[in-house]
Amino acid sequence: MNTFTILGTSAKSVPSKTRIILHVDMDSFYSSVEVRDNSQLKGQPVVVGSDPKNGAGRGVVSTCSYEAREFGIRSGMPVSKAYKLCPDAVFLPVNMSLYKEVSKQIMEILREFTDRFQQVSVDEAYLDVSMQVGDHAAASKFAQNIKDEILLREGITCSIGVAPNKLVAKIASDFQKPDGLTVVKPEDVVDFLTPLPVSRIPGIGKKTADILKSMDVETIWDLAAYDVQLLLERFGKFGIKMHQMARGIDKAEVEERGDVKSISNEDTFDEDTADPFVIGQVLDSLAKSVHVSLMKNKFLFKTITLKVRFEDFSTYTRARSLRVYGSDIDLIKVTVKDLMREFMGKGKFRLLGVGVSNFEKVDGKQKLITDFL
Ligand SMILES: [Mg+2]
Incomplete structure:
Protein backbone atom coordinates (compact mmCIF):
# COMPACT_ATOMS: atom_id res chain seq x y z
CA MET A 1 0.00 0.00 0.00
CA ASN A 2 1.36 3.35 -0.96
CA THR A 3 0.91 5.78 1.89
CA PHE A 4 1.37 8.80 -0.28
CA THR A 5 -1.44 7.76 -2.59
CA ILE A 6 -3.78 7.31 0.34
CA LEU A 7 -2.93 10.71 1.77
CA GLY A 8 -3.45 12.30 -1.62
CA THR A 9 -6.82 10.65 -2.11
CA SER A 10 -8.13 11.53 1.32
CA ALA A 11 -7.01 15.12 0.92
CA LYS A 12 -8.93 15.35 -2.33
CA SER A 13 -12.06 13.83 -0.85
CA VAL A 14 -12.39 16.53 1.82
CA PRO A 15 -15.44 18.52 0.74
CA SER A 16 -14.53 22.15 0.30
CA LYS A 17 -17.51 24.40 0.75
CA THR A 18 -17.63 27.21 -1.77
CA ARG A 19 -17.01 30.54 -0.15
CA ILE A 20 -19.58 33.32 -0.47
CA ILE A 21 -17.89 36.70 -0.47
CA LEU A 22 -19.53 40.10 -0.78
CA HIS A 23 -17.77 43.25 -1.92
CA VAL A 24 -19.70 46.33 -0.85
CA ASP A 25 -18.73 49.58 -2.54
CA MET A 26 -20.43 52.92 -2.02
CA ASP A 27 -21.39 54.67 -5.26
CA SER A 28 -19.23 57.78 -5.87
CA PHE A 29 -19.00 58.02 -2.10
CA TYR A 30 -17.75 61.56 -1.41
CA SER A 31 -20.03 63.20 -3.93
CA SER A 32 -23.01 61.06 -2.81
CA VAL A 33 -22.54 62.33 0.73
CA GLU A 34 -22.27 65.93 -0.52
CA VAL A 35 -25.44 65.56 -2.61
CA ARG A 36 -27.29 63.90 0.27
CA ASP A 37 -26.49 66.87 2.51
CA ASN A 38 -27.28 69.52 -0.08
CA SER A 39 -30.29 68.68 -2.23
CA GLN A 40 -29.49 71.57 -4.61
CA LEU A 41 -26.60 69.48 -5.92
CA LYS A 42 -28.91 66.68 -6.99
CA GLY A 43 -28.63 65.89 -10.71
CA GLN A 44 -25.62 68.17 -11.14
CA PRO A 45 -22.07 67.27 -12.12
CA VAL A 46 -20.31 67.32 -8.75
CA VAL A 47 -16.53 67.03 -8.51
CA VAL A 48 -14.89 66.52 -5.12
CA GLY A 49 -11.18 67.20 -5.09
CA SER A 50 -8.64 69.94 -4.84
CA ASP A 51 -9.36 73.48 -6.00
CA PRO A 52 -9.38 73.66 -9.85
CA LYS A 53 -8.28 77.33 -9.69
CA ASN A 54 -10.02 78.06 -12.98
CA GLY A 55 -8.05 75.32 -14.69
CA ALA A 56 -4.67 76.07 -13.10
CA GLY A 57 -5.10 73.74 -10.10
CA ARG A 58 -2.55 70.95 -9.79
CA GLY A 59 -4.37 68.46 -7.60
CA VAL A 60 -6.55 65.53 -8.55
CA VAL A 61 -10.22 64.58 -8.55
CA SER A 62 -11.06 62.41 -5.52
CA THR A 63 -14.57 61.44 -6.56
CA CYS A 64 -17.20 62.75 -8.91
CA SER A 65 -20.90 62.20 -9.37
CA TYR A 66 -22.28 60.06 -12.18
CA GLU A 67 -23.47 63.25 -13.88
CA ALA A 68 -19.85 64.48 -13.92
CA ARG A 69 -18.73 61.13 -15.34
CA GLU A 70 -20.90 61.81 -18.36
CA PHE A 71 -18.48 64.63 -19.20
CA GLY A 72 -15.61 62.15 -19.08
CA ILE A 73 -14.45 63.20 -15.61
CA ARG A 74 -12.94 60.39 -13.54
CA SER A 75 -11.45 60.05 -10.08
CA GLY A 76 -7.67 60.31 -10.07
CA MET A 77 -7.76 62.70 -13.03
CA PRO A 78 -5.93 66.03 -12.71
CA VAL A 79 -8.48 68.58 -11.56
CA SER A 80 -7.32 70.96 -14.32
CA LYS A 81 -8.40 68.37 -16.89
CA ALA A 82 -11.77 67.94 -15.14
CA TYR A 83 -12.22 71.71 -15.28
CA LYS A 84 -11.51 71.68 -19.00
CA LEU A 85 -14.07 68.92 -19.55
CA CYS A 86 -16.79 70.67 -17.55
CA PRO A 87 -16.06 74.18 -16.21
CA ASP A 88 -19.66 74.44 -14.98
CA ALA A 89 -19.40 71.45 -12.67
CA VAL A 90 -19.74 72.07 -8.95
CA PHE A 91 -16.21 71.73 -7.56
CA LEU A 92 -16.09 70.96 -3.85
CA PRO A 93 -13.18 70.52 -1.46
CA VAL A 94 -12.65 67.14 0.20
CA ASN A 95 -14.52 67.19 3.52
CA MET A 96 -12.80 64.12 4.91
CA SER A 97 -14.09 64.37 8.48
CA LEU A 98 -17.67 64.27 7.17
CA TYR A 99 -17.03 61.28 4.91
CA LYS A 100 -15.23 59.48 7.71
CA GLU A 101 -18.21 59.98 9.99
CA VAL A 102 -20.60 58.55 7.38
CA SER A 103 -18.14 55.75 6.65
CA LYS A 104 -18.05 54.81 10.32
CA GLN A 105 -21.85 54.51 10.42
CA ILE A 106 -21.88 52.39 7.27
CA MET A 107 -19.18 50.05 8.53
CA GLU A 108 -21.15 49.61 11.73
CA ILE A 109 -24.21 48.63 9.68
CA LEU A 110 -22.10 46.09 7.78
CA ARG A 111 -20.76 44.67 11.00
CA GLU A 112 -24.32 43.99 12.12
CA PHE A 113 -24.56 41.54 9.22
CA THR A 114 -21.38 39.58 9.90
CA ASP A 115 -18.21 39.76 11.92
CA ARG A 116 -16.26 38.18 9.08
CA PHE A 117 -15.72 41.61 7.76
CA GLN A 118 -12.80 43.54 6.27
CA GLN A 119 -12.89 47.22 5.61
CA VAL A 120 -10.54 48.05 2.74
CA SER A 121 -11.07 51.76 2.37
CA VAL A 122 -13.34 54.53 3.54
CA ASP A 123 -16.15 53.24 1.30
CA GLU A 124 -15.41 49.59 0.57
CA ALA A 125 -15.57 46.36 2.53
CA TYR A 126 -15.53 42.61 2.03
CA LEU A 127 -17.88 40.32 3.92
CA ASP A 128 -17.52 36.55 4.13
CA VAL A 129 -21.04 35.24 4.65
CA SER A 130 -20.28 31.57 3.89
CA MET A 131 -21.41 30.63 7.40
CA GLN A 132 -24.63 32.61 7.26
CA VAL A 133 -26.12 31.80 3.90
CA GLY A 134 -26.35 28.45 2.17
CA ASP A 135 -26.09 29.42 -1.47
CA HIS A 136 -25.77 32.30 -3.87
CA ALA A 137 -29.55 32.79 -4.18
CA ALA A 138 -29.77 33.35 -0.44
CA ALA A 139 -26.69 35.58 -0.67
CA SER A 140 -28.51 37.76 -3.18
CA LYS A 141 -31.32 38.44 -0.70
CA PHE A 142 -28.76 39.00 2.03
CA ALA A 143 -26.97 41.57 -0.14
CA GLN A 144 -30.23 43.31 -1.01
CA ASN A 145 -30.98 43.65 2.72
CA ILE A 146 -27.61 45.34 3.20
CA LYS A 147 -28.31 47.77 0.37
CA ASP A 148 -31.75 48.59 1.77
CA GLU A 149 -30.40 49.11 5.28
CA ILE A 150 -27.62 51.48 4.16
CA LEU A 151 -30.02 53.49 2.02
CA LEU A 152 -32.58 53.70 4.81
CA ARG A 153 -30.15 54.69 7.54
CA GLU A 154 -27.49 56.68 5.64
CA GLY A 155 -29.37 57.87 2.56
CA ILE A 156 -26.81 56.73 0.00
CA THR A 157 -26.62 53.85 -2.42
CA CYS A 158 -23.99 51.19 -2.84
CA SER A 159 -23.20 48.40 -5.26
CA ILE A 160 -22.54 44.85 -4.16
CA GLY A 161 -20.81 41.98 -5.88
CA VAL A 162 -21.39 38.43 -4.63
CA ALA A 163 -18.89 35.77 -5.72
CA PRO A 164 -16.79 32.82 -4.54
CA ASN A 165 -13.75 35.04 -3.87
CA LYS A 166 -12.72 38.63 -3.20
CA LEU A 167 -11.35 39.30 -6.67
CA VAL A 168 -14.51 38.29 -8.53
CA ALA A 169 -16.72 39.97 -5.90
CA LYS A 170 -14.83 43.22 -6.48
CA ILE A 171 -15.18 43.03 -10.25
CA ALA A 172 -18.87 42.15 -9.78
CA SER A 173 -19.59 45.13 -7.52
CA ASP A 174 -18.30 47.37 -10.29
CA PHE A 175 -20.31 45.58 -12.97
CA GLN A 176 -23.63 47.41 -12.63
CA LYS A 177 -22.87 50.69 -10.91
CA PRO A 178 -24.53 52.66 -9.43
CA ASP A 179 -26.98 50.88 -7.13
CA GLY A 180 -26.04 47.48 -8.55
CA LEU A 181 -26.25 43.95 -7.25
CA THR A 182 -24.36 41.33 -9.23
CA VAL A 183 -24.22 37.70 -8.17
CA VAL A 184 -21.62 35.46 -9.81
CA LYS A 185 -22.10 31.79 -8.97
CA PRO A 186 -18.99 29.59 -8.85
CA GLU A 187 -19.98 27.82 -12.07
CA ASP A 188 -20.42 31.19 -13.82
CA VAL A 189 -17.09 32.80 -12.89
CA VAL A 190 -15.38 32.03 -16.20
CA ASP A 191 -18.36 33.13 -18.31
CA PHE A 192 -18.66 36.31 -16.28
CA LEU A 193 -15.00 37.30 -16.49
CA THR A 194 -13.85 36.30 -19.95
CA PRO A 195 -15.77 38.81 -22.12
CA LEU A 196 -14.74 41.78 -19.93
CA PRO A 197 -11.89 44.10 -20.89
CA VAL A 198 -8.64 43.42 -19.01
CA SER A 199 -8.91 46.85 -17.37
CA ARG A 200 -11.65 45.46 -15.12
CA ILE A 201 -9.00 43.51 -13.24
CA PRO A 202 -7.81 45.43 -10.17
CA GLY A 203 -4.28 46.67 -10.76
CA ILE A 204 -4.58 46.80 -14.55
CA GLY A 205 -4.83 50.48 -15.36
CA LYS A 206 -4.86 52.26 -18.67
CA LYS A 207 -1.15 51.99 -19.22
CA THR A 208 -0.97 48.24 -18.59
CA ALA A 209 -4.08 47.76 -20.70
CA ASP A 210 -2.38 49.64 -23.55
CA ILE A 211 0.68 47.42 -23.35
CA LEU A 212 -1.53 44.32 -23.29
CA LYS A 213 -3.43 45.66 -26.28
CA SER A 214 -0.18 45.93 -28.20
CA MET A 215 0.21 42.22 -27.42
CA ASP A 216 -3.28 41.57 -28.82
CA VAL A 217 -4.67 41.01 -25.34
CA GLU A 218 -7.89 42.96 -24.89
CA THR A 219 -10.35 40.75 -23.03
CA ILE A 220 -9.86 38.75 -19.87
CA TRP A 221 -10.29 35.72 -22.10
CA ASP A 222 -7.25 36.79 -24.17
CA LEU A 223 -5.26 37.26 -20.97
CA ALA A 224 -6.29 33.91 -19.48
CA ALA A 225 -5.27 32.17 -22.71
CA TYR A 226 -1.92 34.00 -23.00
CA ASP A 227 1.39 32.28 -22.38
CA VAL A 228 2.17 32.93 -18.73
CA GLN A 229 5.91 32.75 -19.43
CA LEU A 230 5.65 35.70 -21.81
CA LEU A 231 3.62 37.64 -19.27
CA LEU A 232 6.30 36.96 -16.68
CA GLU A 233 8.98 38.26 -19.04
CA ARG A 234 7.03 41.39 -19.86
CA PHE A 235 5.57 42.33 -16.46
CA GLY A 236 7.59 40.43 -13.87
CA LYS A 237 5.74 38.75 -11.02
CA PHE A 238 2.70 40.89 -11.70
CA GLY A 239 2.39 39.02 -15.01
CA ILE A 240 1.78 35.76 -13.16
CA LYS A 241 -0.68 37.43 -10.82
CA MET A 242 -2.51 38.96 -13.78
CA HIS A 243 -2.77 35.57 -15.45
CA GLN A 244 -4.21 34.00 -12.29
CA MET A 245 -6.69 36.80 -11.83
CA ALA A 246 -7.81 36.44 -15.46
CA ARG A 247 -8.70 32.86 -14.60
CA GLY A 248 -10.74 34.02 -11.61
CA ILE A 249 -8.31 32.59 -9.08
CA ASP A 250 -7.97 34.36 -5.74
CA LYS A 251 -7.41 32.58 -2.46
CA ALA A 252 -7.12 35.65 -0.24
CA GLU A 253 -9.23 35.45 2.90
CA VAL A 254 -11.48 38.17 4.22
CA GLU A 255 -9.28 39.35 7.06
CA GLU A 256 -11.30 39.82 10.15
CA ARG A 257 -10.72 42.64 12.53
CA GLY A 258 -7.72 42.01 14.73
CA ASP A 259 -6.06 39.93 12.01
CA VAL A 260 -4.61 42.96 10.33
CA LYS A 261 -0.86 42.57 9.87
MG1 LIG B 1 -16.74 53.51 -4.13
Whole structure:
Protein backbone atom coordinates (compact mmCIF):
# COMPACT_ATOMS: atom_id res chain seq x y z
CA MET A 1 0.00 0.00 0.00
CA ASN A 2 1.36 3.35 -0.96
CA THR A 3 0.91 5.78 1.89
CA PHE A 4 1.37 8.80 -0.28
CA THR A 5 -1.44 7.76 -2.59
CA ILE A 6 -3.78 7.31 0.34
CA LEU A 7 -2.93 10.71 1.77
CA GLY A 8 -3.45 12.30 -1.62
CA THR A 9 -6.82 10.65 -2.11
CA SER A 10 -8.13 11.53 1.32
CA ALA A 11 -7.01 15.12 0.92
CA LYS A 12 -8.93 15.35 -2.33
CA SER A 13 -12.06 13.83 -0.85
CA VAL A 14 -12.39 16.53 1.82
CA PRO A 15 -15.44 18.52 0.74
CA SER A 16 -14.53 22.15 0.30
CA LYS A 17 -17.51 24.40 0.75
CA THR A 18 -17.63 27.21 -1.77
CA ARG A 19 -17.01 30.54 -0.15
CA ILE A 20 -19.58 33.32 -0.47
CA ILE A 21 -17.89 36.70 -0.47
CA LEU A 22 -19.53 40.10 -0.78
CA HIS A 23 -17.77 43.25 -1.92
CA VAL A 24 -19.70 46.33 -0.85
CA ASP A 25 -18.73 49.58 -2.54
CA MET A 26 -20.43 52.92 -2.02
CA ASP A 27 -21.39 54.67 -5.26
CA SER A 28 -19.23 57.78 -5.87
CA PHE A 29 -19.00 58.02 -2.10
CA TYR A 30 -17.75 61.56 -1.41
CA SER A 31 -20.03 63.20 -3.93
CA SER A 32 -23.01 61.06 -2.81
CA VAL A 33 -22.54 62.33 0.73
CA GLU A 34 -22.27 65.93 -0.52
CA VAL A 35 -25.44 65.56 -2.61
CA ARG A 36 -27.29 63.90 0.27
CA ASP A 37 -26.49 66.87 2.51
CA ASN A 38 -27.28 69.52 -0.08
CA SER A 39 -30.29 68.68 -2.23
CA GLN A 40 -29.49 71.57 -4.61
CA LEU A 41 -26.60 69.48 -5.92
CA LYS A 42 -28.91 66.68 -6.99
CA GLY A 43 -28.63 65.89 -10.71
CA GLN A 44 -25.62 68.17 -11.14
CA PRO A 45 -22.07 67.27 -12.12
CA VAL A 46 -20.31 67.32 -8.75
CA VAL A 47 -16.53 67.03 -8.51
CA VAL A 48 -14.89 66.52 -5.12
CA GLY A 49 -11.18 67.20 -5.09
CA SER A 50 -8.64 69.94 -4.84
CA ASP A 51 -9.36 73.48 -6.00
CA PRO A 52 -9.38 73.66 -9.85
CA LYS A 53 -8.28 77.33 -9.69
CA ASN A 54 -10.02 78.06 -12.98
CA GLY A 55 -8.05 75.32 -14.69
CA ALA A 56 -4.67 76.07 -13.10
CA GLY A 57 -5.10 73.74 -10.10
CA ARG A 58 -2.55 70.95 -9.79
CA GLY A 59 -4.37 68.46 -7.60
CA VAL A 60 -6.55 65.53 -8.55
CA VAL A 61 -10.22 64.58 -8.55
CA SER A 62 -11.06 62.41 -5.52
CA THR A 63 -14.57 61.44 -6.56
CA CYS A 64 -17.20 62.75 -8.91
CA SER A 65 -20.90 62.20 -9.37
CA TYR A 66 -22.28 60.06 -12.18
CA GLU A 67 -23.47 63.25 -13.88
CA ALA A 68 -19.85 64.48 -13.92
CA ARG A 69 -18.73 61.13 -15.34
CA GLU A 70 -20.90 61.81 -18.36
CA PHE A 71 -18.48 64.63 -19.20
CA GLY A 72 -15.61 62.15 -19.08
CA ILE A 73 -14.45 63.20 -15.61
CA ARG A 74 -12.94 60.39 -13.54
CA SER A 75 -11.45 60.05 -10.08
CA GLY A 76 -7.67 60.31 -10.07
CA MET A 77 -7.76 62.70 -13.03
CA PRO A 78 -5.93 66.03 -12.71
CA VAL A 79 -8.48 68.58 -11.56
CA SER A 80 -7.32 70.96 -14.32
CA LYS A 81 -8.40 68.37 -16.89
CA ALA A 82 -11.77 67.94 -15.14
CA TYR A 83 -12.22 71.71 -15.28
CA LYS A 84 -11.51 71.68 -19.00
CA LEU A 85 -14.07 68.92 -19.55
CA CYS A 86 -16.79 70.67 -17.55
CA PRO A 87 -16.06 74.18 -16.21
CA ASP A 88 -19.66 74.44 -14.98
CA ALA A 89 -19.40 71.45 -12.67
CA VAL A 90 -19.74 72.07 -8.95
CA PHE A 91 -16.21 71.73 -7.56
CA LEU A 92 -16.09 70.96 -3.85
CA PRO A 93 -13.18 70.52 -1.46
CA VAL A 94 -12.65 67.14 0.20
CA ASN A 95 -14.52 67.19 3.52
CA MET A 96 -12.80 64.12 4.91
CA SER A 97 -14.09 64.37 8.48
CA LEU A 98 -17.67 64.27 7.17
CA TYR A 99 -17.03 61.28 4.91
CA LYS A 100 -15.23 59.48 7.71
CA GLU A 101 -18.21 59.98 9.99
CA VAL A 102 -20.60 58.55 7.38
CA SER A 103 -18.14 55.75 6.65
CA LYS A 104 -18.05 54.81 10.32
CA GLN A 105 -21.85 54.51 10.42
CA ILE A 106 -21.88 52.39 7.27
CA MET A 107 -19.18 50.05 8.53
CA GLU A 108 -21.15 49.61 11.73
CA ILE A 109 -24.21 48.63 9.68
CA LEU A 110 -22.10 46.09 7.78
CA ARG A 111 -20.76 44.67 11.00
CA GLU A 112 -24.32 43.99 12.12
CA PHE A 113 -24.56 41.54 9.22
CA THR A 114 -21.38 39.58 9.90
CA ASP A 115 -18.21 39.76 11.92
CA ARG A 116 -16.26 38.18 9.08
CA PHE A 117 -15.72 41.61 7.76
CA GLN A 118 -12.80 43.54 6.27
CA GLN A 119 -12.89 47.22 5.61
CA VAL A 120 -10.54 48.05 2.74
CA SER A 121 -11.07 51.76 2.37
CA VAL A 122 -13.34 54.53 3.54
CA ASP A 123 -16.15 53.24 1.30
CA GLU A 124 -15.41 49.59 0.57
CA ALA A 125 -15.57 46.36 2.53
CA TYR A 126 -15.53 42.61 2.03
CA LEU A 127 -17.88 40.32 3.92
CA ASP A 128 -17.52 36.55 4.13
CA VAL A 129 -21.04 35.24 4.65
CA SER A 130 -20.28 31.57 3.89
CA MET A 131 -21.41 30.63 7.40
CA GLN A 132 -24.63 32.61 7.26
CA VAL A 133 -26.12 31.80 3.90
CA GLY A 134 -26.35 28.45 2.17
CA ASP A 135 -26.09 29.42 -1.47
CA HIS A 136 -25.77 32.30 -3.87
CA ALA A 137 -29.55 32.79 -4.18
CA ALA A 138 -29.77 33.35 -0.44
CA ALA A 139 -26.69 35.58 -0.67
CA SER A 140 -28.51 37.76 -3.18
CA LYS A 141 -31.32 38.44 -0.70
CA PHE A 142 -28.76 39.00 2.03
CA ALA A 143 -26.97 41.57 -0.14
CA GLN A 144 -30.23 43.31 -1.01
CA ASN A 145 -30.98 43.65 2.72
CA ILE A 146 -27.61 45.34 3.20
CA LYS A 147 -28.31 47.77 0.37
CA ASP A 148 -31.75 48.59 1.77
CA GLU A 149 -30.40 49.11 5.28
CA ILE A 150 -27.62 51.48 4.16
CA LEU A 151 -30.02 53.49 2.02
CA LEU A 152 -32.58 53.70 4.81
CA ARG A 153 -30.15 54.69 7.54
CA GLU A 154 -27.49 56.68 5.64
CA GLY A 155 -29.37 57.87 2.56
CA ILE A 156 -26.81 56.73 0.00
CA THR A 157 -26.62 53.85 -2.42
CA CYS A 158 -23.99 51.19 -2.84
CA SER A 159 -23.20 48.40 -5.26
CA ILE A 160 -22.54 44.85 -4.16
CA GLY A 161 -20.81 41.98 -5.88
CA VAL A 162 -21.39 38.43 -4.63
CA ALA A 163 -18.89 35.77 -5.72
CA PRO A 164 -16.79 32.82 -4.54
CA ASN A 165 -13.75 35.04 -3.87
CA LYS A 166 -12.72 38.63 -3.20
CA LEU A 167 -11.35 39.30 -6.67
CA VAL A 168 -14.51 38.29 -8.53
CA ALA A 169 -16.72 39.97 -5.90
CA LYS A 170 -14.83 43.22 -6.48
CA ILE A 171 -15.18 43.03 -10.25
CA ALA A 172 -18.87 42.15 -9.78
CA SER A 173 -19.59 45.13 -7.52
CA ASP A 174 -18.30 47.37 -10.29
CA PHE A 175 -20.31 45.58 -12.97
CA GLN A 176 -23.63 47.41 -12.63
CA LYS A 177 -22.87 50.69 -10.91
CA PRO A 178 -24.53 52.66 -9.43
CA ASP A 179 -26.98 50.88 -7.13
CA GLY A 180 -26.04 47.48 -8.55
CA LEU A 181 -26.25 43.95 -7.25
CA THR A 182 -24.36 41.33 -9.23
CA VAL A 183 -24.22 37.70 -8.17
CA VAL A 184 -21.62 35.46 -9.81
CA LYS A 185 -22.10 31.79 -8.97
CA PRO A 186 -18.99 29.59 -8.85
CA GLU A 187 -19.98 27.82 -12.07
CA ASP A 188 -20.42 31.19 -13.82
CA VAL A 189 -17.09 32.80 -12.89
CA VAL A 190 -15.38 32.03 -16.20
CA ASP A 191 -18.36 33.13 -18.31
CA PHE A 192 -18.66 36.31 -16.28
CA LEU A 193 -15.00 37.30 -16.49
CA THR A 194 -13.85 36.30 -19.95
CA PRO A 195 -15.77 38.81 -22.12
CA LEU A 196 -14.74 41.78 -19.93
CA PRO A 197 -11.89 44.10 -20.89
CA VAL A 198 -8.64 43.42 -19.01
CA SER A 199 -8.91 46.85 -17.37
CA ARG A 200 -11.65 45.46 -15.12
CA ILE A 201 -9.00 43.51 -13.24
CA PRO A 202 -7.81 45.43 -10.17
CA GLY A 203 -4.28 46.67 -10.76
CA ILE A 204 -4.58 46.80 -14.55
CA GLY A 205 -4.83 50.48 -15.36
CA LYS A 206 -4.86 52.26 -18.67
CA LYS A 207 -1.15 51.99 -19.22
CA THR A 208 -0.97 48.24 -18.59
CA ALA A 209 -4.08 47.76 -20.70
CA ASP A 210 -2.38 49.64 -23.55
CA ILE A 211 0.68 47.42 -23.35
CA LEU A 212 -1.53 44.32 -23.29
CA LYS A 213 -3.43 45.66 -26.28
CA SER A 214 -0.18 45.93 -28.20
CA MET A 215 0.21 42.22 -27.42
CA ASP A 216 -3.28 41.57 -28.82
CA VAL A 217 -4.67 41.01 -25.34
CA GLU A 218 -7.89 42.96 -24.89
CA THR A 219 -10.35 40.75 -23.03
CA ILE A 220 -9.86 38.75 -19.87
CA TRP A 221 -10.29 35.72 -22.10
CA ASP A 222 -7.25 36.79 -24.17
CA LEU A 223 -5.26 37.26 -20.97
CA ALA A 224 -6.29 33.91 -19.48
CA ALA A 225 -5.27 32.17 -22.71
CA TYR A 226 -1.92 34.00 -23.00
CA ASP A 227 1.39 32.28 -22.38
CA VAL A 228 2.17 32.93 -18.73
CA GLN A 229 5.91 32.75 -19.43
CA LEU A 230 5.65 35.70 -21.81
CA LEU A 231 3.62 37.64 -19.27
CA LEU A 232 6.30 36.96 -16.68
CA GLU A 233 8.98 38.26 -19.04
CA ARG A 234 7.03 41.39 -19.86
CA PHE A 235 5.57 42.33 -16.46
CA GLY A 236 7.59 40.43 -13.87
CA LYS A 237 5.74 38.75 -11.02
CA PHE A 238 2.70 40.89 -11.70
CA GLY A 239 2.39 39.02 -15.01
CA ILE A 240 1.78 35.76 -13.16
CA LYS A 241 -0.68 37.43 -10.82
CA MET A 242 -2.51 38.96 -13.78
CA HIS A 243 -2.77 35.57 -15.45
CA GLN A 244 -4.21 34.00 -12.29
CA MET A 245 -6.69 36.80 -11.83
CA ALA A 246 -7.81 36.44 -15.46
CA ARG A 247 -8.70 32.86 -14.60
CA GLY A 248 -10.74 34.02 -11.61
CA ILE A 249 -8.31 32.59 -9.08
CA ASP A 250 -7.97 34.36 -5.74
CA LYS A 251 -7.41 32.58 -2.46
CA ALA A 252 -7.12 35.65 -0.24
CA GLU A 253 -9.23 35.45 2.90
CA VAL A 254 -11.48 38.17 4.22
CA GLU A 255 -9.28 39.35 7.06
CA GLU A 256 -11.30 39.82 10.15
CA ARG A 257 -10.72 42.64 12.53
CA GLY A 258 -7.72 42.01 14.73
CA ASP A 259 -6.06 39.93 12.01
CA VAL A 260 -4.61 42.96 10.33
CA LYS A 261 -0.86 42.57 9.87
CA SER A 262 -0.26 45.64 7.79
CA ILE A 263 -2.11 48.60 6.38
CA SER A 264 -1.16 50.06 3.06
CA ASN A 265 -2.46 52.06 0.18
CA GLU A 266 -1.12 52.72 -3.27
CA ASP A 267 -1.85 54.99 -6.13
CA THR A 268 -1.21 54.61 -9.85
CA PHE A 269 -0.59 57.86 -11.66
CA ASP A 270 -2.73 58.81 -14.62
CA GLU A 271 0.49 59.63 -16.37
CA ASP A 272 3.91 58.50 -15.21
CA THR A 273 5.67 61.31 -13.43
CA ALA A 274 9.00 62.38 -12.00
CA ASP A 275 7.60 65.66 -10.67
CA PRO A 276 8.73 66.05 -7.04
CA PHE A 277 5.70 68.21 -6.22
CA VAL A 278 3.19 65.64 -7.45
CA ILE A 279 5.15 62.83 -5.78
CA GLY A 280 5.19 64.72 -2.48
CA GLN A 281 1.44 65.32 -2.67
CA VAL A 282 0.66 61.69 -3.45
CA LEU A 283 2.90 60.42 -0.64
CA ASP A 284 1.18 62.79 1.79
CA SER A 285 -2.28 61.68 0.76
CA LEU A 286 -1.32 57.99 0.91
CA ALA A 287 0.18 58.56 4.36
CA LYS A 288 -3.05 60.21 5.39
CA SER A 289 -5.30 57.39 4.21
CA VAL A 290 -3.06 54.81 5.88
CA HIS A 291 -3.13 56.84 9.07
CA VAL A 292 -6.92 57.03 8.98
CA SER A 293 -7.08 53.19 8.96
CA LEU A 294 -4.53 53.03 11.75
CA MET A 295 -6.62 55.30 13.92
CA LYS A 296 -9.73 53.30 13.16
CA ASN A 297 -7.99 50.10 14.22
CA LYS A 298 -6.34 51.82 17.20
CA PHE A 299 -2.91 50.57 16.17
CA LEU A 300 0.53 51.86 16.95
CA PHE A 301 3.09 51.01 14.30
CA LYS A 302 6.79 50.39 14.20
CA THR A 303 7.58 49.80 10.53
CA ILE A 304 6.95 52.10 7.59
CA THR A 305 7.17 50.86 4.01
CA LEU A 306 7.50 52.65 0.69
CA LYS A 307 6.72 50.97 -2.60
CA VAL A 308 7.68 52.43 -5.97
CA ARG A 309 7.02 51.20 -9.44
CA PHE A 310 8.85 52.79 -12.36
CA GLU A 311 7.35 53.18 -15.82
CA ASP A 312 9.07 49.97 -16.94
CA PHE A 313 7.19 48.13 -14.13
CA SER A 314 10.31 47.49 -12.08
CA THR A 315 9.09 47.60 -8.50
CA TYR A 316 10.97 48.24 -5.28
CA THR A 317 10.02 48.37 -1.63
CA ARG A 318 11.96 49.96 1.17
CA ALA A 319 11.12 49.73 4.84
CA ARG A 320 12.34 51.39 7.97
CA SER A 321 11.56 50.42 11.54
CA LEU A 322 11.32 52.90 14.37
CA ARG A 323 12.92 52.30 17.74
CA VAL A 324 9.62 52.78 19.52
CA TYR A 325 5.99 52.40 18.50
CA GLY A 326 4.48 55.48 16.94
CA SER A 327 1.08 56.86 15.98
CA ASP A 328 1.99 60.18 14.40
CA ILE A 329 1.10 60.82 10.76
CA ASP A 330 4.21 63.01 10.35
CA LEU A 331 6.40 60.02 11.17
CA ILE A 332 4.92 58.27 8.16
CA LYS A 333 5.17 61.29 5.90
CA VAL A 334 8.76 62.14 6.80
CA THR A 335 9.95 58.52 6.66
CA VAL A 336 8.48 57.70 3.24
CA LYS A 337 9.86 60.92 1.79
CA ASP A 338 13.25 60.04 3.16
CA LEU A 339 13.01 56.53 1.71
CA MET A 340 11.91 58.08 -1.58
CA ARG A 341 15.18 60.03 -1.99
CA GLU A 342 16.99 56.94 -3.23
CA PHE A 343 14.67 56.72 -6.24
CA MET A 344 14.34 60.37 -7.21
CA GLY A 345 15.99 61.31 -10.47
CA LYS A 346 16.13 57.70 -11.62
CA GLY A 347 13.11 57.84 -13.91
CA LYS A 348 9.38 58.34 -14.03
CA PHE A 349 7.12 56.59 -11.58
CA ARG A 350 3.91 54.79 -12.41
CA LEU A 351 2.87 53.84 -8.89
CA LEU A 352 3.66 54.77 -5.31
CA GLY A 353 2.56 52.95 -2.19
CA VAL A 354 2.80 53.63 1.53
CA GLY A 355 2.36 51.02 4.22
CA VAL A 356 2.77 50.51 7.94
CA SER A 357 3.12 47.26 9.86
CA ASN A 358 4.47 45.73 13.03
CA PHE A 359 1.51 46.80 15.11
CA GLU A 360 0.78 47.16 18.76
CA LYS A 361 -2.79 47.63 19.90
CA VAL A 362 -3.37 50.82 21.85
CA ASP A 363 -4.58 50.05 25.36
CA GLY A 364 -7.36 52.02 26.99
CA LYS A 365 -5.08 54.44 28.78
CA GLN A 366 -3.07 55.49 25.79
CA LYS A 367 -4.32 58.32 23.71
CA LEU A 368 -3.75 58.54 20.01
CA ILE A 369 -2.87 61.71 18.22
CA THR A 370 -5.99 62.41 16.24
CA ASP A 371 -5.81 66.16 15.82
CA PHE A 372 -4.68 65.77 12.20
CA LEU A 373 -8.36 65.49 11.41
MG1 LIG B 1 -16.74 53.51 -4.13
